[in-house]
Amino acid sequence: MKKKLAIGVGLLLSLAAPYLFPTYVTMLAFVWLMVVLSLSWDIIGGQMGYNSFGNIFFFGIGMYVSAIVQRDMFSSGVDRFADVAGAAAVQLSQSEYFISLSVGVALAAVICVLVAIVLGMAILSMRGHYFAICTLGLGIAAGEIASGIDFIGAGSGMVTPLYPEAAGSREAFYYYFFFALAVGTLLLLNKIYKSRFGLVLNAIRDDEDKAEAMGLHTTRYKTIAWSIAAFVLGIAGAGTGNLVGFIDPIDVAFTGATFGVWMILTVILGGKGTLWGPVIGAVIFYATKEIFWTYLLGWQRVALGLLIVIIVVFFPTGILGWVRERWPHRFGERVEEAN
Amino acid sequence: MDNISLLIQAPSILGQLVLDGLLAGAIFALAAYGLALVWGVMNIINVAQGEFVILGGYVTYTLYDKFGINPLWTVPIAFVVLYAVGWLLYKLIIYRLVDRDLFTSLLATFGISILLQQLMNQVFGADVVGADAGLGSSLFFDSAIVTANIKFVSFSLALVCGVVLVMALKRSRLGQAIRATAQDARAARIMGVDTDKVYAATFSLNSAICGVAGALVVMTWVIHPFIGLVYTVRSFMIVIIAGLGNLAAVVVSGLGLGALENVAGFVLGAEFQSAFVFGLLVVILVVRNAMVRRKRQVLS
Numbered sequence: 001m002k003k004k005l006a007i008g009v010g011l012l013l014s015l016a017a018p019y020l021f022p023t024y025v026t027m028l029a030f031v032w033l034m035v036v037l038s039l040s041w042d043i044i045g046g047q048m049g050y051n052s053f054g055n056i057f058f059f060g061i062g063m064y065v066s067a068i069v070q071r072d073m074f075s076s077g078v079d080r081f082a083d084v085a086g087a088a089a090v091q092l093s094q095s096e097y098f099i100s101l102s103v104g105v106a107l108a109a110v111i112c113v114l115v116a117i118v119l120g121m122a123i124l125s126m127r128g129h130y131f132a133i134c135t136l137g138l139g140i141a142a143g144e145i146a147s148g149i150d151f152i153g154a155g156s157g158m159v160t161p162l163y164p165e166a167a168g169s170r171e172a173f174y175y176y177f178f179f180a181l182a183v184g185t186l187l188l189l190n191k192i193y194k195s196r197f198g199l200v201l202n203a204i205r206d207d208e209d210k211a212e213a214m215g216l217h218t219t220r221y222k223t224i225a226w227s228i229a230a231f232v233l234g235i236a237g238a239g240t241g242n243l244v245g246f247i248d249p250i251d252v253a254f255t256g257a258t259f260g261v262w263m264i265l266t267v268i269l270g271g272k273g274t275l276w277g278p279v280i281g282a283v284i285f286y287a288t289k290e291i292f293w294t295y296l297l298g299w300q301r302v303a304l305g306l307l308i309v310i311i312v313v314f315f316p317t318g319i320l321g322w323v324r325e326r327w328p329h330r331f332g333e334r335v336e337e338a339n
Numbered sequence: 340m341d342n343i344s345l346l347i348q349a350p351s352i353l354g355q356l357v358l359d360g361l362l363a364g365a366i367f368a369l370a371a372y373g374l375a376l377v378w379g380v381m382n383i384i385n386v387a388q389g390e391f392v393i394l395g396g397y398v399t400y401t402l403y404d405k406f407g408i409n410p411l412w413t414v415p416i417a418f419v420v421l422y423a424v425g426w427l428l429y430k431l432i433i434y435r436l437v438d439r440d441l442f443t444s445l446l447a448t449f450g451i452s453i454l455l456q457q458l459m460n461q462v463f464g465a466d467v468v469g470a471d472a473g474l475g476s477s478l479f480f481d482s483a484i485v486t487a488n489i490k491f492v493s494f495s496l497a498l499v500c501g502v503v504l505v506m507a508l509k510r511s512r513l514g515q516a517i518r519a520t521a522q523d524a525r526a527a528r529i530m531g532v533d534t535d536k537v538y539a540a541t542f543s544l545n546s547a548i549c550g551v552a553g554a555l556v557v558m559t560w561v562i563h564p565f566i567g568l569v570y571t572v573r574s575f576m577i578v579i580i581a582g583l584g585n586l587a588a589v590v591v592s593g594l595g596l597g598a599l600e601n602v603a604g605f606v607l608g609a610e611f612q613s614a615f616v617f618g619l620l621v622v623i624l625v626v627r628n629a630m631v632r633r634k635r636q637v638l639s
Binding site for chain 2: 049051053106122123125126128129130132133134135137138140141144145147148155165257261264269271298300301302304305306307308313
């Protein structure tokens with residue numbers, strides 16, 4: 001009862017947030033984006049025990065797919081381009097904007113899933129650390145290649161279409177976009193982790209050889225799990241491109257140094273392999289980041305590295321893991337007291 | 340595709356590219372040998388390997404830039420400084436990772452790599468730097484091929500370093516202890532080997548080797564704080580192809596990688612060279628995976 005009340009209040013607050021804190025809407029949208037990213041990383045990294053350093057790969061692909069659709073779907077004439085800070089942005093009417101956005105988001109998700117399936121068949125039968133290093137290469141290679149392709153603006157990036165409504169309403173729209181995505185992902189994962197599929201993922205994490213010996217086609221399950229992560233990441237990427245308004249191959253799309261690392265860090269901070277851990281980790285990390293980052297003046301990325309080392313080495317169970325160890329009965333675990 | 344026809348019309352360019360690549364390859368092999376050492380003995384894949392290389396480069400660069408020392412003389416200094424850095428990192432962080440699972444050590448060394456990379460960015464700045472040893476260049480085949488002499492020097496130094504290292508591992512007391520620990524840490528402990536000391540020495544030695552490699556890199560080409568990961572990936576590829584602890588195979592695949600990468604960089608264009616390295620990593624892992632799977636099927 002108490003839990004339901006807390007969730008209800010939280011939902012209401014989140015829904016009202018753009019009206020309560022209008023100056024912070026973009027920031028709050030990024031909080032929900034962080035929640036989505038860390039939830040999606042936890043499917044593979046936490047529940048399945050496969051560290052992926054390159055999930056940002058799908059984020060970037062989704063962003064580019066959606067941006068290309070939005071740019072090319074309705075704009076055959078040159079007259080539609082408007083000058084935005086030196087780059088040409090497409091101007092669309094309201095209906096055109098939202099139609100191309102929905103097609104772009106849908107296509108981004110579909111293509112990410114297809115890429116995940118094809119790639120997954122090739123690399124997901126690798127065991128743990130080979131997979132980790134392989135994805136590390138994948139994420140960086142994608143960024144390097146994207147900065148050499150002229151069709152998507154190469155290294156100078158591309159601009160997403162102008163939002164057709166009044167200034168300021170764009171941020172609120174994408175706030176609700178990411179809020180809906182985060183809640184949807186949470187509900188989906190809640191369902192998945194309680195099902196047999198969730199048990200299979202945990203079995204792969206605990207002992208893959210045994211899971212295989214029990215007759216589970218582990219590679220198939222791993223590919224499905226990776227596709228789910230790719231689906232969510234593709235949509236998140238499509239939205240982020242539009243929220244930022246400008247796509248750069250290395251600083252916005254394939255951001256190995258920011259979102260790519262943050263999504264790993266937030267999961268470990270909150271607690272790997274739990275449903276709410278990534279959410280807690282993402283919110284706490286983003287809040288501290290916004291408070292402290294401005295005062296660190298260039299040292300923030302040094303702090304980021306230090307933070308990863310400290311959390312991984314000294315605090316591997318994360319916040320939720322620690323709470324669980326402290327008060328196990330709250331999580332429905334019974335502890336036999338030793339006499 | 341223009342570049343390919345250019346290669347066919349002017350084979351000397353190909354010769355130039357392959358020679359440059361081979362000379363570079365020895366340095367890659369040196370860093371790869373260090374990675375294999377730590378991997379084999381401590382069961383840790385050091386993602387920060389490339390950052391050690393770059394740090395070694397910055398030691399040489401600082402001595403060259405601030406004190407005007409000829410970079411060739413700073414190679415031993417880079418060795419010593421990076422040995423100390425490795426030892427410090429071991430005592431602070433790495434020793435807690437030895438008995439932990441590979442995921443933890445991967446993530447932790449990944450964190451160290453970000454930490455070192457950003458630290459170097461703050462301390463030395465993001466500019467591209469190099470150090471000139473002032474050795475001039477040589478011409479071959481009617482001056483169709485031009486190569487800086489320093490490349491030959493660093494090639495030989497890298498090979499000498501590798502051979503000395505292997506001899507030391509074979510002959511010295513510490514080398515024997517390291518190899519014993521690699522074979523079976525528990526048995527080595529029972530036989531009276533202080534494995535903690537062995538691990539510390541192994542990790543510091545790896546870091547020192549990277550320091551030497553970095554000193555050679557900064558003399559031969561240029562460095563900047565964010566290029567470390569490319570060296571990590573190259574080392575990793577070489578180790579995967581060559582296997583753990585086989586020096587001859589490491590050298591051969593190092594040289595091969597150097598030549599291949601240089602030619603590919605020319606054919607695809609320089610902006611795709613590092614994309615090629617990372618792409619090649621994915622390809623090599625996929626091929627290796629397919630081969631392992633086939634072997635598994637034959638066994639069963």
